[in-house]
Amino acid sequence: MAQQTRVAKTGNEAMAEAMRQINPDVVAAYPITPATEVVQIFAGFVADGAVDTEFVPVESEHSAMSACIGASAAGGRVMTGTSSQGLALMAEMLYIAAGLRLPIVLADVNRALSSPINIHCDHSDTMMVRDSGWIQIFSENSQEAYDNMLQAVRIAEKTRLPVVVTTDGFIISHGMEAIDILDDKEVKAFVGSYRPEHYLLKLEETLTIGALDLQDYYFEHRRQLAEAVKNSKPVIEDIGKEFGKKYGRAYGLLEKYMSDDAEIVIVAIGSTAGTAKAAIEDLRKNGVKAGLVKPRVFRPFPRDEMAAALKGAKAIAVMDRSDSLSGHEGQLCTEIKAALYDSGLKKTVLDYIYGLGGREIKLSEVEAVYADLAVAAKGKTGSGINYLGVRE
Amino acid sequence: MAAEKKTKPGWKELPEGDLIIGGGTAREFKTGDWRSLRPVHIKEKCINCLTCWVYCPDSAVIVKDGKVAGFNYDYCKGCGICEHECPVKGKAIKMVSEKEALKEGGK
Numbered sequence: 001m002a003q004q005t006r007v008a009k010t011g012n013e014a015m016a017e018a019m020r021q022i023n024p025d026v027v028a029a030y031p032i033t034p035a036t037e038v039v040q041i042f043a044g045f046v047a048d049g050a051v052d053t054e055f056v057p058v059e060s061e062h063s064a065m066s067a068c069i070g071a072s073a074a075g076g077r078v079m080t081g082t083s084s085q086g087l088a089l090m091a092e093m094l095y096i097a098a099g100l101r102l103p104i105v106l107a108d109v110n111r112a113l114s115s116p117i118n119i120h121c122d123h124s125d126t127m128m129v130r131d132s133g134w135i136q137i138f139s140e141n142s143q144e145a146y147d148n149m150l151q152a153v154r155i156a157e158k159t160r161l162p163v164v165v166t167t168d169g170f171i172i173s174h175g176m177e178a179i180d181i182l183d184d185k186e187v188k189a190f191v192g193s194y195r196p197e198h199y200l201l202k203l204e205e206t207l208t209i210g211a212l213d214l215q216d217y218y219f220e221h222r223r224q225l226a227e228a229v230k231n232s233k234p235v236i237e238d239i240g241k242e243f244g245k246k247y248g249r250a251y252g253l254l255e256k257y258m259s260d261d262a263e264i265v266i267v268a269i270g271s272t273a274g275t276a277k278a279a280i281e282d283l284r285k286n287g288v289k290a291g292l293v294k295p296r297v298f299r300p301f302p303r304d305e306m307a308a309a310l311k312g313a314k315a316i317a318v319m320d321r322s323d324s325l326s327g328h329e330g331q332l333c334t335e336i337k338a339a340l341y342d343s344g345l346k347k348t349v350l351d352y353i354y355g356l357g358g359r360e361i362k363l364s365e366v367e368a369v370y371a372d373l374a375v376a377a378k379g380k381t382g383s384g385i386n387y388l389g390v391r392e
Numbered sequence: 393m394a395a396e397k398k399t400k401p402g403w404k405e406l407p408e409g410d411l412i413i414g415g416g417t418a419r420e421f422k423t424g425d426w427r428s429l430r431p432v433h434i435k436e437k438c439i440n441c442l443t444c445w446v447y448c449p450d451s452a453v454i455v456k457d458g459k460v461a462g463f464n465y466d467y468c469k470g471c472g473i474c475e476h477e478c479p480v481k482g483k484a485i486k487m488v489s490e491k492e493a494l495k496e497g498g499k
Contacts, residue, residue: 101409160409198411206415213410220403221410228408 001248004180011172014142014179015081015107015165016041018149020051021187024105025076025194028056028067030086033119034169035109038081061086065093065104072102073209075199077153079104083169084111087125091132094162098133099225100210103156103163103194106134107149110270110321111169112357120358121169123270124322126298127331133225135163135232136299138269141172143179144296147249150182153191154239159232168271170358182247190246229300236297253302255294256309258284262291264373265310267336268319269295272354272361276319279366290370301335307343310336314377315348317369321355329353329385348376354388365389423450427470429487433462437484444474444485460484 009017015038019027027046029039046055054071058064061082072078082090087108097104112118113125126136135155139145145167152163167173182190198207213221237252244250255273258280259265266276273294283290293309295302310316320330329337333351340347352369355361365388375381407413431444438460445453445460452468454461463474475485 099410198407198413205413208412208417210410211412216400217406220401220406223403224406224408227403 012037014146026071032086035083081107259291
């Protein structure tokens, strides 16, 4: 197995380090808390001559993604980073990047959307651009953030879809952890070089990218995008397996943690999955059959894999760190219910909206959710929505 | 539902990502079918000053040997600028209803 070095890195440092090793052609970025460091540290690498990247400092996130689109259409390997309001300002261009099938990789540090203004973690920014056609990969910790960034380049270029890799604002982005990183040469070999088939700077070919597409063509192109996102699932799985074989950390569309025989299961994304794992270890010691299913990829949603993972559960709690404001539940819960319905599984599903605006999610609160599930598993409570950790 | 007769490529046949490969493809995009009015050239009145040819935003005025020879209806959008700019008293270009023109067997 390839040699790795154990280092102490925050999530932002880990993402910047991955970007240094990937050495993209162009990075266009605008700073925003808590993602600033990702591109700030990377700008330092550019200034030091540690990378060959053309760094484009722009006047807004809308311009950042616009410059990324231009550079990617020209044929470059392109990356950027942002968070929250920055991602929201990019939203228009995110759809364009996906529609044009440009394999841009974006590091997003999850942060609440205004209003009220807040700089801390929740998943409302990433959920806001859920339907943009970007592949969305969530990280549980700095190690995953680093590993996901490396894989994202391969996934993007193979599927010709843009990929957003997220961490949780401050919790991961500013939390120092011991992580294992690969040698520069190894990363270079893993990501390979980018060889697009069509690009604007290809001198031997005349090409139009992004022409007006009216009633007679728009639908066909959107149908292609739908197919591409659907077909990205095996690509994500294959690259995750290859990463595991080479470096000892395998990845799939979702992670199952003690869920195979579990009666009560939490579904959570991002850093809260780590808290749930700690709770499960305690509960298992007391003979409680608790488990966790963590979707790593939210787009495309691993519907069939999720239904299979939840098949044996008696009661399920979905942890939504964002609210869809549908009046019923968060975005993740809707996906879980749809996955169960399509598989003909009628389950008790409790939804927990939690952690908005960086509100801490404590181990005791996750344990309380498992306690609720233990009651629900006996059929004593039905499905419903709960606001966990809010003051009444 | 009966499938519509396919005259354009399906989603599996198109290059992916809103790409148009190759140059000069605007020629294939015939914008003349947007027209609700069409210009008709009145040869007897025309002084061949070519003002219409200069002003036409779609370069749809056909000129042969220095004389106006009609309009390219594949690209003429029927904006009427040619008629408006025609300096001839009583106008040597007249905008007529596209629907009426088609009824009368116009192309």
